[in-house]
Amino acid sequence: METNSQRLRGKIELVRPRLRQAAGEVWHHARLAELFPELLVTVHSVIRATVPTLKTAEQCARARAAEDPVCAGMVEYLAAHAIEEKDHDEWTLDDLEILGVKREDIWKRIPSPAAAALVGVQYYWMRHVHPVAYLSYQAIMENPPSPEFLEQAIERTGLPREAFATQLFHGSVDPHHVADFDRLVDSLPLSEWHHSILGVNAFQSVELLAQVYDDLLYRFETKNRDGA
Amino acid sequence: MAAKTNVQQLQKAGIIAAKHNLTEADQAKVNGLTENEVSALISARQKLGDALLKKSAKGGKFPHPDSFSY
Numbered sequence: 001m002e003t004n005s006q007r008l009r010g011k012i013e014l015v016r017p018r019l020r021q022a023a024g025e026v027w028h029h030a031r032l033a034e035l036f037p038e039l040l041v042t043v044h045s046v047i048r049a050t051v052p053t054l055k056t057a058e059q060c061a062r063a064r065a066a067e068d069p070v071c072a073g074m075v076e077y078l079a080a081h082a083i084e085e086k087d088h089d090e091w092t093l094d095d096l097e098i099l100g101v102k103r104e105d106i107w108k109r110i111p112s113p114a115a116a117a118l119v120g121v122q123y124y125w126m127r128h129v130h131p132v133a134y135l136s137y138q139a140i141m142e143n144p145p146s147p148e149f150l151e152q153a154i155e156r157t158g159l160p161r162e163a164f165a166t167q168l169f170h171g172s173v174d175p176h177h178v179a180d181f182d183r184l185v186d187s188l189p190l191s192e193w194h195h196s197i198l199g200v201n202a203f204q205s206v207e208l209l210a211q212v213y214d215d216l217l218y219r220f221e222t223k224n225r226d227g228a
Numbered sequence: 229m230a231a232k233t234n235v236q237q238l239q240k241a242g243i244i245a246a247k248h249n250l251t252e253a254d255q256a257k258v259n260g261l262t263e264n265e266v267s268a269l270i271s272a273r274q275k276l277g278d279a280l281l282k283k284s285a286k287g288g289k290f291p292h293p294d295s296f297s298y
Contacts, residue, residue: 145293
């Protein structure tokens, strides 16, 4: 019998190759050392919304909890996870400072529309459809990086190890987060309707995240080609 | 006329290229999707067949990150 989390991950796996392809174009880029600061800026443009979206998901779930057992089952987890994720966006800014990118300059940068869309759709689904939708976004985003791959990337780029600190941290702690997440999803009394919402948002979010990578690469290559 | 399977619908929409033979497991997964999920795939213009066949693309011994791992 397939568990809730296995069913969700099975759907994500159907479309993850598109994401892996887009991310691979960035991580395996011949000029990764130059591209990496731009990648971190892009990461920050998305993860600056992590704690706010988790808190919104918690509020939406709490508001329905009395008459909705799925929402009731999510509240505590979301509240605890928002605390765990606190300041991770700040850590990314610390990593960028090591690479010589100033904090104040990052906040002046206009994020890609795909990043805005990726985060924006989460608010739509959880506020106007059902908070359970947020869990597919989380399942996609919380995918621990391989520490071995990161070590190779540090060596390949020659960039300071400290600039990878947040990535390395996630490589070590996210496996625990994934286990906690799966336990939560498996404990929820999900109906076919909930599963369908999870699948729809998973497919949309994977495509939008892939577009975030596509946009990053396009901007980097255009800027270099045009010498801007 | 027999109702179209999800795989057939997605082939017709160009999401799965007709030339691609999905594994039985992937076919079962796709045919188990709801109507709304199939619509979401079509809306996102996911090239599912291509994507599935690129499972091993860009690799090396260790997989690169593909999300922002918050």
